[in-house]
Amino acid sequence: MRTAANHTKVVRPGSFTETGRESTHVKIVKPEQKSRMMARITKTDTKPELAVRQSLFRSGFRYRLYDKQLPGTPDIVMRKYALVIQVNGCFWHGHKRCKLFREPRRNREYWIPKIAGNMRRDQRTRKELRKLGWKVFTVWECELAEKRLDKTMSLLVKDITKRETQREGAAKF
Numbered sequence: 001m002r003t004a005a006n007h008t009k010v011v012r013p014g015s016f017t018e019t020g021r022e023s024t025h026v027k028i029v030k031p032e033q034k035s036r037m038m039a040r041i042t043k044t045d046t047k048p049e050l051a052v053r054q055s056l057f058r059s060g061f062r063y064r065l066y067d068k069q070l071p072g073t074p075d076i077v078m079r080k081y082a083l084v085i086q087v088n089g090c091f092w093h094g095h096k097r098c099k100l101f102r103e104p105r106r107n108r109e110y111w112i113p114k115i116a117g118n119m120r121r122d123q124r125t126r127k128e129l130r131k132l133g134w135k136v137f138t139v140w141e142c143e144l145a146e147k148r149l150d151k152t153m154s155l156l157v158k159d160i161t162k163r164e165t166q167r168e169g170a171a172k173f
């Protein structure tokens with residue numbers, strides 16, 4: 001019997017595998033696939049994600065979406081830079097000291113442990129990705145509000161470019 005464990009591929013930056021968008025829509029779910037789908041805790045193609053993707057694309061960057069071969073199925077994957085970008089909703093991911101995150105008044109016994117669980121999972125995912133050699137950038141929904149979008153994106157682009165230079169430097173020596 002095949003188990004999730006011997007089915008798991010470890011993908012390190014720089015190794016190329018084909019993971020098309022269409023593969024995210026799985027109709028028949030085998031047990032080993034289910035655990036991978038469960039690894040993704042939020043919706044895909046959210047408004048904040050689209051804002052980041054459009055801006056990166058306009059700046060000339062290319063990326064993959066929702067790579068299921070990586071821990072946590074990251075939102076945006078840039079293999080060239082060994083870089084992963086997570087775009088987080090402030091409520092769902094429990095953004096600390098954020099105006100968009102207010103503790104829910106209704107159904108607290110449901111939401112509070114749920115959000116705490118998401119935060120723990122985010123942390124674990126970041127750690128696993130780093131261990132595999134990926135740099136992880138997190139962009140929060142509140143940083144993508146109209147007023148802040150341009151600044152957030154120019155900082156992100158700067159960080160990505162810096163990453164490129166670092167990697168080029170590392171390759172030379």
Ligand SMILES: [Zn+2]
Nearest residue numbers: 090095098142
């Ligand atoms: Zn926030």
